[in-house]
Amino acid sequence: MTASTVERPQLPKTEEAARIRPKRRITGGGLLHAYTWVIIAWLVVPIAVMIAFGFNDTPGRYNQTWDGFTFKWYGRLFEYPDLTSALITSLVIAIVSSLLAGALGTGIGYALGRYRFTGSGSLNLIMFATMSSPELIMGASLLSLFVSAGAGLGPITITIAHVMFSISFVAVVVRARVMTLDRSIEEAASDLGATGWVTFWKVTFPIILPAVFSGVLLAFALSIDDFIVTAFTAGTTKTFPIWIWGATRVGIPPQVNVMGTLIFAVGVLGAVIANIRSSRQGKRA
Amino acid sequence: MSASNMSDPTLLRGLTQRRFGRRDALRLSGLAGLGAALAACGVQGQGTQAPPSAEPDAVAKFWNGKVKNGTLNFANWPLYMDPKRPELKKFTAKTGIKVNYQEVIQEMGPWFAKVQPQLSAGQSIGYDLMVITNSFQFTQFRDSGFLAPLDHSKLPNYAKNVAAAYKKEAFDPGNAYSIPWASGMTGIAYDENKTGKITKLADLWDNPALKGKVGMFSDIQELANFGLLKIGVDPAKSTADDWERAAGELRKQKDAGLVRNYYDQSYVEALGSGEVWATQAWSGDIFQKNISDGTNFKFIIPEEGGTIWTDNFAIPITAKNPVDAITAMDFFYETANASTLAEFISYVCPVPSAQADMRSRAAKLTGEDKDALLALANSKLVFPTAAEYAKLHYYVSFEATSEQQKFQKTFEPIVLG
């Protein structure tokens, strides 16, 4: 969302205004409006249920029927040491893998956006393949590799897998930014005597930094929510989604709903703040 | 995936723009050349097959020079101990051994698949003690030489307190590699308000009122057991021929529209939510469900018979802290510890003396707590009588992998639909 203001199709302001309010209304706008809200409501229903059942005063471990309102699960959030450690594992893996994917993906994205070189076609193809292959196949093939190599599964193999599927997303975001970069700024820097290296760090990098940041955030989000690839590469390690998956069989404690709610709240809050900041920046520019 | 990023048009454009042609596809196929090297190698298995029972000097060979390290990594199934871990706290206070207890085991197949690579490579799996069921995978663990032979001189409480029945279980004669953690029965659980009284397996086959309201297990062995018992065959003595007939019987039940679904552990939720009214079930779950949610589901061993299974302590051969592990195993055979453990998990307790301990503890309580504990102490599901044991059968046991695969292929299509 951060880059959204930067990346609008370049249209003169007046025409953009014209597009927002078409001169002649296409019929059925009102109906479509209502329809859109129905779909949004449908999308939100399970989230509402998840949040609500975090406040359910259920007596046992089967959080199924509504038994009254309580805050107690928020106080007893860390009651299941396994659940807590699964959440921590997820966070650590997400941080490490998003930073690694950020570094590796930025290199690829920058090179693809800036240079023409042999091999870029193959690279693009592999990136396209990693983004469009079924996660199931990626997970299964990684497992094949690891069992063939006799490597034990654990946090390291999960991280390897997460970096793998995140690199391309980071690269795509960075490439798009690099391609729209105004080269004259860099030229000005070198005209003023800056070396290539200095120009990169002092001029180019700060400009593409928001895109890199977006990419890292995306990688983080992909990692922390990943279930399918992780299921194949986790071995005995438990991440947050894997723990929940296991718990579906024995009853999901309300703490899971609470953690889900908190993650949701933090995510939404973060996105809203980022959006406000970027729209302010957009106005200033 | 985060919304903030997905709505980023940069990314979307990147995703929608990418075009590639046949030449790119050809380039990718060029990568296949890498395969030549890989084709040469295979997945390493455990080549040497250990004998079914430990060689006389194997025990000494394994335990020689092993000492207490003060740490224990314990892998168990979910909800198999009070979440506050009172027994482990007591254990640490008594022995000074710190316990890292993880609920990482959910099914035997996946567990074996997960740890097999490390064990084959002679690496630690990160756990010194694990609880594994007497399923086919137990045989795989044992025959692959993945289990440490037990030094029974380190298990005095076990020798003193274990119920005699557990000393001669077919899957591990003489408890060479394992001792029970808890055991349980597979029977029928039902909601009496909706179904009336259920006493036999036949009710799950031909009671029209139960149409679409019967739950069966998706676990192939458990499912097959009920099919075999229905046709009057003892699972432990069944032949490939019996399997075919049992599969036919289960198919009949399915075609008649009685079965709502084939469940894993989630059957408890299905029973609780009214999705099924009668279901194949494990004894302890129903007890826990009733206690924790105030429901009143019934659990019975069908007239045709039920099965008994045992979840067992075992030490992986690559354990770093085996002495700490075996100390913990014996600790759980002290009557008081077995008693509090059984109180939480409500499965069959392998320590008979725990019953008296439970009763005396109940005597000190009042009100609901007292009733609940007394009910547990007197429950035939936790402390079965000899008559109950007589109705229980052991699982099908397999001599070879090929036999197990045949078994799998016979019953799998029923579950897959």
Added chain:
Amino acid sequence: MSRVKRQIAPYLLVLPGGIWLLIFFAVPMVAMLSLSLQEGDIVSGYRFTGHWQTYTEAISAYQTQIYRSLIYGGIATVALIVLAFPVAYWIAFYGGRRKPTYLFLVLLPFFVSFVLRTISWRQILTDEGPLLHPLREAGLIGQSFHILGTPFAVIAGLVYNFLPFMVLPIYVALERIDPRVVEAARDLYANPATTFRRVIFPLALPGVFAGVLMTFVPASSDFVNSEVLGSSETTMIGQVIQAQFLDNSDYPTASALSFVLMFVLLIGVFTYARILGTEDVMKVAAR
């Protein structure tokens, strides 16, 4: 920057990430291919023997699940286009200044874990749950009526979980349409329906194409929705592959099935691109 440096620079930048993708994306595919041609069992290990019959055996044993997955994925994709297009259309043309807000609302589910969302649906749709219980009490549905465990529940779950992936690309395509083109059509006396059919929809096709790519492939290979919302009657090939890999350790069968699935999906995607006229679609997309 010197010439040599300029020539080496892109390779240095690409190298670490490229190697990572090669080792952990491309090589595993080869490892899986190798595995699918091996024989043995988990205890004694697997050896490469070139035993291709695993493929024919796996296909004949699990063809029902393969067909079912493609049908579910296909129905879900069609439903997604039908459901998502109007939403994307309305946001793109009527969203005004609130466009980002609407998009944000459409994306809200992504802030909750995939597994958790699906489990939440199970809680809603269960036989005695908040939806069906009142209807049954009111006598509107029969005693044995249920949603969970049916193909409908699984497909609805797929549609729910992948909806944002269809809305977004269509939205991006519609958003890019130059309003002058639409105005021109009107000036030439095209009625709204014709304008939509002849101008707007063709221009939105690249978005639909991207949306189909982003939904059909993951939906057909999904195993979470069927596992949580379905029953044995809705078993999809993803569940079979997952079980063969993780429960039974039957790596050759699992690998062979993975390849079959990948192959079928690739064929599906390419045929689809052919029918639509790949070149045109790609050209518009690349515009």
